[in-house]
Each structure stands twice: as C-alpha cells, then as structure tokens.
Amino acid sequence: MCWFTLLVGAMFHGAAILLRSYQIGQLAVTSSQEALSFFAWMLVVVYLAIQLKLQLRILGSFVSPLAVIFMMASRLLPASMVPKSELFKSGWVILHVTCLFVANALFALAFSVGVMYLLQERQIKSKSFGFLYPRLPSLERLDTISHYCLIAGFPLMTCGLVAGFAYASMVWNSPWNWDPKEILSLVTWCIYAFLLHERLTVGWRGRKAAWLAIFGFSAVLVTFLGANLLLAGHHSASVR
Template identity: 50%
Template sequence: MNIIFFMAALIIYLLGTAASLAYLVSLRRLFAKLGKFTLTAGFAVHSAALVVRYLEAGYTPITNLHESLSFFAWSIVGVYLVINVKYQVEVLAAFVSPVAAVLIILASLFPKEILPLAPVLESYWLPIHVTLAFFGNAMFTLAFAAGVMYLIQERQIKSKKIGAFYHRLPALKILDDLNYRCLTFGFPLLTLGIISGSVWAESAWGAYWSWDPKETWSLITWFLYAALLHGRLTVGWRGRRAAIFAIVGFAVLVFTFLGVNLLLTGLHAYN
C-alpha cells in the first residue's frame, strides 16, 4: 500500500519538475504556480506514503537505503516549502523538484520490502536521531543550491556577460541570505543529530563515540560547516567564498550519507 503512495509521489514530483523547468524556460508565472502546487501536492502524497509505511512496518521507515533516500527527498521538499514562506525564490523549485524526483527514483531502485527491524535499531532514538540529521542535511542541500545559483549569477555580473540566467536568478543578496539562513538552521540540526546519535550509541553499543566511518565523516562535515558559520559571523565571509564553502560542505555531506554506506563498512550499514 505504501508503495502505491510512493509511486504516486514519484509521478507528481516528475510533473513538478516539468512545470518548474517550463517556468525556467518561459518565465511564465503560471508555470511557477503550477510547479509550487505540484510540489506541495507531491509532498502531501509522499507524507502519506511515509505514514502508511510506518503503520505497515511498525517502525519509523528510515532503516535502509530505499527508506533513507525516500525520507531524504521528503525532508528536502518539506524544508523547501518552509523556507519558501520567507524567501519567494521560484527558481529554487526548479532545483528542488528534480532533486526530489531523482532521489525518489533512486530509492525505487533499492529493495522496497518491509523487513523485520534489526534489534539494535529498536529504540525511540531512531526517529529522533535520523530526523534531526536528515532535516539538517536537507537544509544543507538548499544551501548548496543557493550556492550554485550564487556562483552562476555572480559569474554573469562579474564577467558582464548578461545571459539568460541573469533574468531568471534572484539577486545575489537574496541567494547569499538564503545560504546563510539554511546554514543557521542546518548547523544546529546537524549538531543535535550527532549528539542524539552519540547518546543512542552509548545505550546501544556501549560507547558515545567509536570512530565508525559514519561518525568520523559526520564530524568532518560538522567541522566544515562550523568553519563556514564562524567565518560568516566573525570575519564577514559572504558571497562567493560562502557559496563555495556550502558547495564543498555538501559534497562531503553526500559522501557521508551515500559513500560511507556504499563504499565503507561500519556500524551504520544495515542493508
């Protein structure tokens, strides 16, 4: 049953992608509205898919790659919809929709069966730890998107070659603010994610920290974003440098999330 909702969400995200790209090409307001509407609808259906899976499985469905990718896509869309209330950056939807679509398509490629929960994961810490970490990741994903858009727009203005993107992308100031805002939300979430994981590790594995690859890489990610936040707050980093940092941070984050699971082995590998 949850798979039906899941597939419906996938299709809606694809439609949203089409609408957002149509907006990017034509700049017609209608497509922007359509894109946002589909994204909201996709989010609703996707939420239903998660709830149904939760009821069917009896545990928070974030325990294997299929579930994680799906949950990550859901977090990104959710975080975008929240951010969008304050920052009306339509083109961001043209980033979020395809990313959600790709993530959820990836998720569909991994085994979808509901399996009995590994005993070590049977804990109320599971939803807390994973949700915090994923919302943090989603924030950083948006910071990454803002960073990429910033670099493109800055390139256009600096080089004085005003191309199609100039009219389509928002002001540098807005992109920089967005980057900063996502960082200020994402960093505490990541921090809490790591702390909650550590507390959980103590009760499950008997040690707060055991230098498992996931832990190590999370710490590296944390330091990167800490450096960025520090640079912004004290030295006045902004613009290009902050954008590049957000992009690098995101690359490490993707490795922490996917690379560690797929390439390295450790305590966090469950599939």
C-alpha cells in the same frame, strides 16, 4: 502552479512514507532505498516551508531536480528488507534521524543557493545575461538565504549527532565506536563549523561561502551514501 504540484506530490509522498512506516512498525529510513526516499521528501517539505516565507520560487527549479535524483537513486538501488527491531523505535533514534534529515535538507538548499549565486555572479562579470538572469535574486539576497540555511541547519545537525552518540552509548556502551559514518559525520560537522565560524567572525561572504556550501553538501552526500553503501560499520548494517 509548480509550487502547488510540489505540495500535492509531497503530501502523497508523505502519506506513502507513513503507510510504509506503519507496515514495518518503525520509521521507514532503515534501508538505503527508504533513506533516500525520505530525504527527497524532506528536501521538498523544507523548501515548501521556506518558500512560504521567502517567496523565492526560482529555488524550486534547483531543488526539484535534486529531489528527483534522490528518488531515482532510491529506485535504482537493490531492494532490501531490514528486520523489524525495537532498536529503531528508540526516541533517541527518532530525534537523531529527524534532526539530521532536516539539517541535510537545509544544507541542500544552501547548496542550491550557492549554485545560483555562482551562476548569477558569472553572468554579471561576463555581462552575458541568460534567461535565468531576470529570475535570479540579487547576490546579496542569495548570500543571506544561504547564511540562514546554515545557521538553522548547523544546530540541528549538532543535535542529531549528540542524539546519535547518546543512543550509541546506550546500545554499544560507548558514544564513539570508530564507525566509518561516525568519522565522516564528524568531518562534515567540522566543515560546517568552519564555514559558520568564518562567516560570523571573519565575515566570509559571496563566492567563498558559496563554494564552501557546495563542498559541505558534497561531504554530506559522501557521509550519507558512501558510508552506507561502501563501508562496513553499524550504520551500513542497518540501512542496507
């Protein structure tokens, strides 16, 4: 029932985003309000798609509050209107935005799974089994799910950044402009590159990987929100 409710909500939310995009003549992600709303929608859509494969409904109990938080944040931000621009209709921009939002949604799932892992591990070590214990998957399965989310998300993040650099090269005649969001995005990319390297070559698993997945998504939030709202640059000019 909860899965079906999320599905219906995602369908209506997606229709609203399409309608908004049609009204403004460009993908509705140019303001902070729109970007947060789009991310909340993408997070639920990615979860629903993964749920069909994994049959892990307890994950929805962690993903849904995240989506609600992002939607509430989008409503609390001051209303803003970004002028219609041909710049936002570029195929590079669409590729850049789509890849990064899907990647960030996968990283949010890895974050949620990391939290679930730490909760499960704590209950097992303390032998204090709460109401969540019977509903949580095994530690091994949680670690595997987090691993696959990262493996799928990292190439998408890389593709999104490359598309962004290509677009910047066309618009500003340079792929790198020392924009705050560019710097923070590169730092976040390095965090996930390090995590994947340690997982694939060193064999990091369990607690370390869970904490780093949580730390990585925290960096995503700093990049996604901090650069847009607090720091001046090309991206802040386009999303406020």
